[in-house]
């Protein structure tokens with residue numbers, strides 16, 4: 072029996088029930104919108120462009136033969152078999168060229184090629200690479216103006232250079248306004264057309280100016296110039312005079328940075344500085360176009376605040392109240408405070424042991440120094456005599472002038488510095504538009520619609536500010552931050568979502584053409600010249616080109632970090648040079664710590680003007696770790712001594728104290744003196760921490776916590792911003808921090824408490840966290856030869872006879888175990904005894920201050936004086952009684968002790 076498989080039979084479909092297969096319905100509109108169609112049309116346009124170009128060019132050589140044939144046959148030329156033309160593109164080429172050139176617009180017909188080229192490129196790349204509308208306008212006006220002008224200026228020529236259209240219009244003009252009028256009108260029209268199209272820049276030949284050098288009084292004596300003008304460019308498609316950026320309904324507002332004008336300061340020979348007027352804009356033809364004329368062109372709904380880009384929200388919880396800090400740092404006024412009435416009315420400062428040496432110190436440097444010498448020698452002798460006459464005989468009771476010791480000191484002039492590059496922010500319309508389109512498209516990929524987009528062009532980066540469409544939550548964009556950055560795929564993109572206080576999202580994109588910010592420009596700026604900061608530092612330029620100039624005294628310390636080669640050393644030089652340009656050697660001292668030994672060595676030539684060091688040390692730039700520890704501790708002693716002085720004077724900070732001293736309200740006999748600011752600069756802090764650890768960290772932390780009120784400020788730089796180097800204690804005391812490009816996000820967080828520094832592009836691109844805001848800056852650039860010039864200029868001048876000495880510090884560990892032995896007297900015993908007897912005050916702090924000693928050593932001296940019977944027993948908080956009343960008595964005691 073056969074095993075019969077049961078077959079499941081499917082009944083055949085009833086043909087009546089079968090539905091016809093549905094054909095895909097594609098509307099013409101969809102076809103037109105399709106990307107492929109656009110690309111094909113783009114390619115066709117480019118081909119037309121090429122075709123016309125070859126046909127026209129060929130026609131220029133073959134027109135005499137072809138013209139007649141085309142005229143004779145007309146359209147029939149295509150169907151007539153035995154007509155032969157010479158045009159490279161055959162009958163079609165000859166026909167098109169003849170009709171567009173001879174019958175049309177002559178040479179101006181080439182403009183058709185540009186139009187098809189623009190159309191083709193835009194369609195092929197699916198982007199608005201060039202503005203079609205603008206090019207259409209250029210073409211239409213160009214056809215008219217150029218053809219008529221060519222007809223007029225080539226009248227009588229056998230070839231019709233302006234074409235029939237040009238000739239016709241030209242004849243009308245000649246009829247209406249005559250030949251001269253037509254010539255003038257057409258010249259003007261052609262000129263206007265080229266200006267409109269290419270906006271060339273016209274330069275007058277530079278005039279040589281002779282600038283008389285004026286001896287500066289003080290750097291504050293400046294003339295004010297007009298405030299810098301802010302240039303804003305608003306672009307709209309409907310505006311014909313500017314380059315426009317508009318796509319798919321998004322309006323782009325371009326905020327051009329303002330160019331600060333330098334101050335006209337005779338001291339700085341401002342005439343030597345080229346005035347920056349206007350911002351250049353490259354349109355899509357690559358030519359420059361002046362944008363000044365489109366400033367403030369249209370009202371825009373999206374107003375951009377020129378203040379710097381900040382990320383408050385990231386930093387909000389760490390926000391530091393500087394005012395509070397200031398109060399903490401100030402010492403309380405105690406009962407000991409002297410009232411002004413108690414003080415003798417005016418005190419004469421004790422003349423320094425060695426007055427400023429008249430011998431002029433030769434700088435170490437060669438060539439620049441020689442140039443400077445000449446400059447100084449040439450200065451009018453009369454001026455120096457006049458200056459000397461006014462200062463030689465000080466009027467009694469006049470204010471004390473700390474700069475008198477170096478009364479002829481001249482501040483460095485700006486011509487010692489160089490201008491790097493043109494300094495003009497070049498705004499490339501194509502680049503802006505391409506970036507804008509990419510941003511819009513990228514966000515669209517994540518379903519984020521944009522309402523408006525605005526761009527602010529800075530020296531190195533452009534900030535695109537985006538207003539999301541209603542309903543788009545910023546938190547969504549924030550979450551997509553990394554993806555968006557990846558999609559935009561450009562190096563150095565930083566997204567700020569949202570920009571605090573604005574509700575907009577910021578995307579910073581590096582410029583293709585970056586502008587170097589010269590130190591010279593910054594120092595010449597009005598803000599630098601005319602501020603009343605105690606320690607003005609010009610750091611760089613913000614994204615909106617505003618100069619970032621701040622007071623180091625209010626920061627009050629600065630921490631800098633950045634991977635190697637990203638601009639740290641240049642940054643330090645920038646800060647030091649700013650201070651050198653504004654401060655007199657009597658007002659400021661630097662303590663320079665340079666474990667790398669080479670970075671700060673340039674400043675050795677100014678050691679007797681601006682550097683402070685430990686007594687007995689040879690090198691003024693500290694490179695040895697052991698010496699660094701001593702120096703930091705000596706600074707702590709200096710800080711304590713200064714606090715004692717302030718307390719005694721009843722002043723809350725160094726400013727008040729110095730003001731009182733200048734007004735001669737403080738008695739120099741009691742140890743009071745004018746206190747210069749001290750700026751400690753440590754290059755390569757990581758190296759110190761690794762070799763000395765806590766021994767370095769503790770004094771730094773102490774200084775950072777307390778030293779601001781007494782005028783000691785720290786600038787600390789490190790390559791490695793890791794947590795074991797920038798510890799919590801250090802960080803807490805450095806509210807102002809700078810990050811150049813770092814190698815990882817973690818490093819960025821360590822230094823700024825926020826990411827972003829890993830996205831910077833190097834070469835001075837930096838983020839500064841200051842006053843709770845994080846601002847992107849381009850650091851000013853000052854090259855080593857410039858620093859050498861400035862240092863040599865200062866170093867060559869008359870100097871103090873010796874350096875500013877910090878108090879002596881003795882390592883307690885070394886002293887431990889040494890008991891007091893009357894026969895083993897301190898070498899300073901005699902000096903201390905004389906000081907105490909002369910003042911009749913048995914005070915350890917007096918010894919500390921007057922002899923610039925540390926507390927330990929002064930204490931030991933006091934013990935020895937007690938043992939020798941010169942002072943009485945310790946009387947607690949009061950000064951000890953001085954038992955020896957006259958110099959004679961003391962002399963006898965000292966004789967006996969020999």
Ligand SMILES: Nc1ncnc2c1ncn2[C@@H]1O[C@H](COP(=O)(O)OP(=O)(O)OP(=O)(O)O)[C@@H](O)[C@H]1O
Nearest residue numbers: 587634635636637638639640641834835850851852
């Ligand atoms: N503000 C700036 N503008 C333009 N270029 C800069 C700027 N700062 C630095 N550069 C460029 O970067 C180079 C390296 O800078 P710099 O020597 O300051 O780096 P660094 O961080 O100190 O490196 P290192 O830690 O190795 O000493 C400079 O020689 C200069 O060409």
